[in-house]
Amino acid sequence: MTSIALNEGAQRRGIDLSWPTFALLTVVLSILVILPLFWLIYYSFRSDAGGGATLDNFAALVTDPALVRAYALAIGMALGVGALACLVATPMAWLVARTDLPGRRHIRMLVTASFVTPPFLGAIAYEIIAAPNSGIVNIIYRYVFGLEPGAYLVNIYTFTGLVFAIACFTFPYVFTLVANALDRVPADLEDASSILGGRALTTLRKVTIPMVLPAILAGTLIAVLQALTMFGSPAILALPAGFHVITTKIWSLFQFPPRLGLAAASALPLLVITMLLLRAQKSILGRRGYTVLGGKSGTPRLTSLGPWKWAAMAFVYGVLCLTIFFPYAALIKTAFTVTVGDPINFDTLTLRHWNFVLFDFSATRMALYNTILLGFLTATVVTAIALVVSYLAIRKTIPGAKYLGFLATAPVAIPGIVLGVGLFLSYANPTFQLYGTLWILLIAFMTIELPAGYQQMSSAFAGVHPELEEAGRILGASRLRTLWEITAPLLRTSVVASWCFVFVGTIRELSATILLTTANTKLVSVIIYDLNESGDLGAICVLGILLLVASFAVVFAANRVPVLGGAQMNARG
Amino acid sequence: MWNRPITAALLAVGMMASSSAMAEAPAPYQVTPELEAAAKAEGKVVFYTATDVTVAEKLAELFKTKYPEITVQVERAGSERVFQRIGQEYSTGIYNADVIETSDAVHFAYFKREGWLEPMVPQEVADKWPADERDPDGNFAAYRAHLSVIAYRSDLLPDAEAPKTWEDLLDPRFKGKMVKAHPGYSGTVMTATFALTSLLGWDYFEKLGTQDVMQVQSSTEPPKKLAQGERVLEVDGNEYNVFRLQDEGVPIKIVYPEAGTPLAVGNAAVLAHAPNPNAAKLFYSFLFSLEAQQLNSDFGGLRSFHPDVKEKEGRLPISQIKLLHSDPAQLEPEILTIKSNYEKYFGT
Structure with missing residues (x-):
């Protein structure tokens, strides 16, 4: 025992790297977050014409009708998406979590898996389905009713069409949060209501819904935020409809000669709105405490749907068709037929788009390679940083560690396109010549994904009791070694889950990417966007399918790697 | 005030003098075995282009059959985005591109002024190209030309009902039926918009803006929207994409109004900081070879300034079309006005 004790003292002095790690992480995170914001603010006060200090850029925000309109439309769109996502996801979550x-x-599982669909791919799928003339739905509609060409049932190139297409791919946020919250509603409270004579609907209205209301609101806020800062879908659907939202407007300010000052100033209100929404979300979620007060006091009771089963099935499968089955079917159909409007038969079936993408199109291989590489790197680095930061922050090992947690969460307030502008201004100058390399993209993705990784890891940490780590420390291991050998293995599933989450997030990113890629740093998302601008839908669908297959394969593999405890955990879980 | 004309005259004389002094294009070069060897050693050429991606890739393929050792990296985007990208890159000291090509002639005046181009004249250009289709200083030459045309789906719109003039497009019967590319994105459409505003004035566009026109970005896209059946009529779009779709059997017809059809000239040049200078030189010379130009015409439907290129049958020879030329020097100061007016009338 004595020898161990002595040993411990020696090791502790030598190897405890908490302080250096803390200092290093603080510096890295500060650079990641603060530098782009600094340049953003600096440029917003800089004149595009002369380069002197000016307030003209901010004046333009109020006086330029094009900018004001773009903001108004973006906010309207985001609220519409939030409302629609909430209306669809909440009943669906209840049906899935609490009924038979x-x-x-x-x-x-399907809804969770649909997170992998990049929204811009979804928007393109909806171009194929619901364009007023060539859209499959409208072709069928005209055929069935024998209508004139030009008549249409739905038009995706409209404001409502855009709201619909975005809501289809943001409702999983609301769904997942609400379904998880419903899982945690203690059954005894509901039982109490029924015992006191409350009927099923009364219980639902007076007990269940109030308890998950914070989750509903929080999920809706996330959907609003996602829509507000989204670039891909509006670029694909709003521009043909003849309007800009703020993200596409900012992007258009980058057309040469770039108006960087105005772009920076236009990005700032987006940042402010995002921060306000997040504060709102935090204050709502902050009161969530009472929903878990009862803990898991009883298995949630399942409501029997009885005769309503068929209506419920129709609703749920209808939603799944609109958000998963139809879009994917459209992508696959387009990938194998000559042009979008063609019926499927032996004359129109073709592999030409596959041939073009795989063999003729020189950008494919590089883009796939870059995308997967960046996905791997970002996921690994972010998970590692998130692991260490949450350890330091949650275990409060060092005074001030909670600020590290704050820094890791802060980027959530920076919309992708704003970050793109900020990073471009920070790293595309003679001092840091990172523009044109994969590094700038890695930095962007790390910054964007860090909050998500941190959220996951920190909540996982909260669930592991410190006594196991203390045992390791008592036996002489350094803090980092304890983290590596005891805590990390215990957190395997969370680590793998957050790795996958970050990986998928990286692959679907377009809004920061679009400003930061160059010829040698193409990503699949960007070539899909480029091909969309020249109208090559067949090639896009092929690339989209490749991208989805690749991401599913990676996610699948990551959950199966034995070193990461995949097989074990699955056996246990 | 009286001395202003004199100053202007002096300036003009000065500019002429300086340009005639500068107008010593480098001596034409031929493809020598040494150049080929040096190019093969570099093994790669990066081509920034605004030509339709299938055409550009086809051209790269042809080059690869001649020089299998050299890969061609085709970077295709709309002219204005190619311009935006090269501008971002050169102003931050990033030199990725070897050879550049866009359909907006203003860009090349700008590149030349900034000193971003490496003057060089392939023998073929010196021998065959008309003098006004190449830079007197040898910085760039007209690699291709195409028209921005009105076209319609002949199966969905009977010939008798098709528009004959620009004004016909304002007819209410075409409301909601048209598609159009964007001048902020497409060099062809920027050029065409300038030519048409000079011919018809902005109030023409103001009226066109009320016709519920579907807005796309690249001028390669409207013909594809016609092929998909998304719209029946295009206000503008590349003639060469229409030719290509016609070759595939899509029923599309072109309208050449009597008042004229806008012409867009696509220049090509080698960049001053080309990372693969020899491969760039070889590829640049290849671009103007009869072989490449004939491929552009046959497969790509592009118009060529090479006098020996034979136009496919059934295409109206360019000599029989009234062309609307635009002078890049006059267009350049108008670009911001065009963009903001356009946003006013069309929303984006």
Whole structure:
């Protein structure tokens, strides 16, 4: 024992790297977050014409009708998306979490898997389905009713069409949060209501819904935020409809000669709105405490749907069709037919788009390679940083560690396109010649994904009791060694999950990417966007399918790697 | 005030003098075995282009059959985005591109002024190209030309009902049926918009803006929207994309109004800081070879300034079309006005 004790003292002095790690992380995170914001603010006060200090850029925000209109439309769009996502996701989450709906486990899995769909790909799928003339739905509509060419049922190139297409791919946020919250509603409270004579609907209205209301609101806020800062879908659907939202407007300010000052100034209100929304979300979620007060006091009771089962099935499968089955079917159909409007038969079936993408199109291989590489790097680095930061912050090992947590969460307030502008201003200058390399993209993705990784890791940490780590420390291991050998293995599933989450997030990113890629740093998302501008839908669908297959394969593999405890955990779980 | 004309005259004389002094293009070069060897050693050429991606890739393929050792990296985007990208890159000291090509002649005046181009004249250009289709200083030459045309789906719109003039497009019966590319994105459309505003005035566009026109970005896209059946009529768009779709059997017809059709000239040049200078020189000379130009015409439907290129049958020879030329020197100061007016009338 004595020898161990002595040993411990020696090791502790030599190897405890908490302080250096803390200092290093503080510096890295500060650079990641603060530098782009600094340049953004600096440029917003800089005149595009002469370069002197000016307030003209901010004046333009109020006086330029094009900018004001773009902001108004973006806010309207985001609110519409939030409302629609909430209206669809909440009942669906209840049906899946709390009723005897057939196949609900699979439905839940499908909705979670649909996170992988990049929204811009979804928007393109909806171009194929619901363009007023060539859209499949409208072709069928005209055929069935024998209508004139030009008549249409739905038009995706409209404001409502845009709201719909974005809501289709943001409702999983609301769904997941609400379904998880419903899982945690203690059954005894509901039982109490029924015992006191409350009927099913009364219980739902007076007990269940109030308890998950914070989750509903929080999910809706996330959907609003996602829509507000989204670039891909508006660029694909709003421009043909003849309007700008703020993200596409900012992007258009980068057309040469770039108006950087105005772009920076236009980005700042987006940052402010985002921060306000996040504060709102925090204050709502902050009161969530009472929902878990009862803990898991009883298995949630499942409501029997009885005769309503069929209506519920129709609703749920209808939503799944609109958000998953139809878009994917459209992508696959387009990938294998000559032009979008063609019916499917032996004359129109073709592999020409595959041939073009795989063999003729020189950008494909590089873009796939870059995308997967950056996905791997970002996911690994972010998970590692998030692991260490949450350890330091949650275990409060060092005074001030919670500020590290704050820094890691801060980028959530920076919309992708704003970060793109900020990073371009920070790193595309003679001092840091990172523009044109993969590094600038890695920095961008790390900054964007860090909050998500940190959120996941810190909540996972909160669930591991410190006594196991203390045991390791008592036996003489350094803090980092304890983290590596005891805590990390215990957190395997969370680590793998957050790795996958970050990986998928990286692959679907377009809004910061679009400003930061160059010829040698193409990503799949960007070539899809480029091809969309020249109208090559077949090639896009092929690339989209490749991208989705690649991401599913990586996510699948990551969950199966034995070193990461994949097989074990699955056996246990 | 009286001395202003004199100053202007002096300036003009001075500029002429300086330009005639500068107008010593480097001596034409031929493809020598040494150049080929040096190019092969570099093994790669990066081509920034605004030509339709399938055409550009086809051209790269042809080059690869001649020089399998050299890969061609084709970077295709709309002219204005190519311009935006090269501007971002050169102003931050990033030199990725070897050879550049866009359909907006203003860009090349700008590149030349900034000193971003490496003057060189392939023998073929010196021998065959008309003098006004190449830079007197040898910085760039007209690699291709195409028209921005009105076209319609002949199966969905009977010939008798098709528009004949620019004004016909304002007819209410075409409301909601048209598609159009964007001048902020497409050099062809920027050139065409300038030519048409000079011919018809902005109030023409103001009226066109009320016709519920579907707005796309690149001028390669409207013909594709016609092929998809998304719209029946295009206000503008590349003639060469229409030719290519016609070759594939899509029923599309072009309208050449009597008042004229806008012409866009696509220049090509080698960049001053080309990372693969020899491969760039070789590829640049290849671009103007009869072989490449004939491929552009046959497969790509592009118009060529090479006198020996034979136009496919069934295409109206360019000599029989009234062309609307735009002078890049006059267009350049108008670009911001065009963009903001356009946003006013069309929303984006």
